[in-house]
Amino acid sequence: MTGWVRVVGLGPGDEALVTPEVRATVDAATDIVGYIPYVRRIAPRDGLTLHESDNRVELDRAAHALEMAAAGRRVVVVSSGDPGVFAMASALFEALEKGPEDWLAIEIGVLPGITAMLAAAARLGAPLGHDFCAINLSDNLKPWSLIEKRLRLAGEAGFAMAFYNPRSASRPHQFATALDILREACGPETLISFARNVSHPDETLRTVTLAEATPEMADMRTVVIVGNADTRRVGPHIYTPRSVV
């Protein structure tokens, strides 16, 4: 039997947002690898081994998946959202690059999913309806100074913005700094939306101006979306027009 690895996106949480392609690939797997809460979304069955691992061990997890595929297993690495957006796909290719040369012959595929910012944007209306950027606000893998620089340049460019990992207990002050930079770069009347646990039963959505925003409005389960200068409300919806006048 020839092994393979598929890195798949399970979407933000609601099973109705998992693509049939991903569902069929999970059904064909012998092994599921991933962070504990994502692996727990997969129904156990005979012939399927579930390998749960902790957060922040992405490279070890990726190497484990490649090792098993090299030994003939059909391995699905599960991510939430889309695997290519601040998730497991890059980690898999990093492990491939660092690993033995014969791993390069392994058949590897990435299967897209509904990423958190697009699920959140849909629930809000269309805040990313014009040019936008996606920034991971965690400084685990890049210097905080680079994040500050990107926020300023994104504001100058007039991009709407989506932020992943906006705030954690280990770095409570950085998001306050980010809000200060955004107020200066985008103007205090720009709309900012906090979408927590999108597509889960306890989903919450909240939109305020940057002037009104406070750091406590975000946590690690929140996607934050900042509009551009034209982003506005129509009824209960938030949207960014397609045009710039």
Next chain:
Amino acid sequence: MTGWVRVVGLGPGDEALVTPEVRATVDAATDIVGYIPYVRRIAPRDGLTLHESDNRVELDRAAHALEMAAAGRRVVVVSSGDPGVFAMASALFEALEKGPEDWLAIEIGVLPGITAMLAAAARLGAPLGHDFCAINLSDNLKPWSLIEKRLRLAGEAGFAMAFYNPRSASRPHQFATALDILREACGPETLISFARNVSHPDETLRTVTLAEATPEMADMRTVVIVGNADTRRVGPHIYTPRSVV
């Protein structure tokens, strides 16, 4: 009967990339509204009226959908990809804003889909694995000078970039200008990928350096992805590492 509008994303083309949520919503509709090739993806059935419209009439199409919903119909507006990314969701809210005040009572929902850049990124590997931006290169709805400014600032920020509508017959020279700006802003060795008709049987993928890129490599059916300075090849895959050193 109470009418509603749902703006849904059909993904890039492969039916296995349509979410069950979208499928169920199409099954509950009385009317499908959209650009001709997207409406033709919906199977006809008794009780379902298909309303095909031409390209570039987004606001008329959106107003038509809202009118029908106000009259009690269950209307699905179909987009390719994700409706919130350079597609119909913003147009619907623009029409809502311009329309009669009683339209504000219409129940409106946006259902996410797999947008072209994430489908393309998955097929290539993980070129959007770090901070990135999405830019529509068409100047139908914004001045070309603003596009040039955004390309320069995105390069300065070190974003990977995804471009929608990179090139059309009506503006053949602009993409050549964009490539010149990118060579200067990102460096000639930066990788650029051209993904045409992703998830269709005639899909093509091609990756070269910016120095090697020529305008003819893109057309309106192509999504273009430019890496950041760290984007590289491992075996047949293109990926952007999660870390910045």
